[in-house]
Amino acid sequence: MQKQTDYEQAIKTKYPEQVVIAIAKDKNGRANPVTLGWTMIVSGTPPMMAIAVAGRHYSIETIRHSKCFTIAFPSSEMADAALFFGSKSGRDIDKFAEFDCKTEPAKAIDSVLLSEAVANFECTLESETVAGDHIIFVGKIVASHINTEPKKRLYTVGPGHKLGPVS
Numbered sequence: 134m135q136k137q138t139d140y141e142q143a144i145k146t147k148y149p150e151q152v153v154i155a156i157a158k159d160k161n162g163r164a165n166p167v168t169l170g171w172t173m174i175v176s177g178t179p180p181m182m183a184i185a186v187a188g189r190h191y192s193i194e195t196i197r198h199s200k201c202f203t204i205a206f207p208s209s210e211m212a213d214a215a216l217f218f219g220s221k222s223g224r225d226i227d228k229f230a231e232f233d234c235k236t237e238p239a240k241a242i243d244s245v246l247l248s249e250a251v252a253n254f255e256c257t258l259e260s261e262t263v264a265g266d267h268i269i270f271v272g273k274i275v276a277s278h279i280n281t282e283p284k285k286r287l288y289t290v291g292p293g294h295k296l297g298p299v300s
């Protein structure tokens with residue numbers, strides 16, 4: 134049986150929510166990582182993923198400029214990086230210069246991979262769509278990478294950006 138309630142109440146049941154870090158270079162060639170919970174696989178053949186980015190974020194500019202982006206699945210040890218990349222704007226700071234997070238060059242696009250992530254996906258920008266206060270970017274995956282060590286993924290496990298693994 135269901136009881137009707139308001140959206141704010143019902144959406145609190147969504148946890149755990151996956152976390153990704155998307156990375157795109159700006160017009161100065163600086164890679165800008167952004168933490169995102171609103172993401173999904175949208176096609177299997179060809180493989181494609183979508184991310185929803187708020188209209189005010191610097192990442193909108195970086196993705197539109199470079200027309201490609203990485204989607205990294207951070208590991209459960211990367212909670213501090215995810216919180217930093219998800220609370221500072223690349224408009225104000227160079228996030229990779231200010232937070233120590235190992236990267237390596239992407240293979241098929243002009244971006245970087247997160248070395249300690251569970252997996253990284255290199256995407257070329259296929260389309261963008263306005264959805265309310267966010268822009269949905271759809272990326273076609275042109276290269277995929279997994280960590281050589283076993284790692285657990287990072288999730289938001291509760292309200293207030295409470296991050297951790299899910300068992």
Ligand SMILES: Cc1cc2nc3c(=O)[nH]c(=O)nc-3n(C[C@H](O)[C@H](O)[C@H](O)COP(=O)(O)O)c2cc1C
Nearest residue numbers: 168169170171186187190191192219220221222223
């Ligand atoms: C766990 C977590 C999940 C987030 N999910 C999203 C999201 O799905 N979409 C979004 O636009 N911002 C999301 N944010 C907020 C952005 O990461 C944050 O505003 C960031 O500082 C924007 O950076 P930028 O201005 O360099 O693009 C999230 C932050 C955290 C910590």
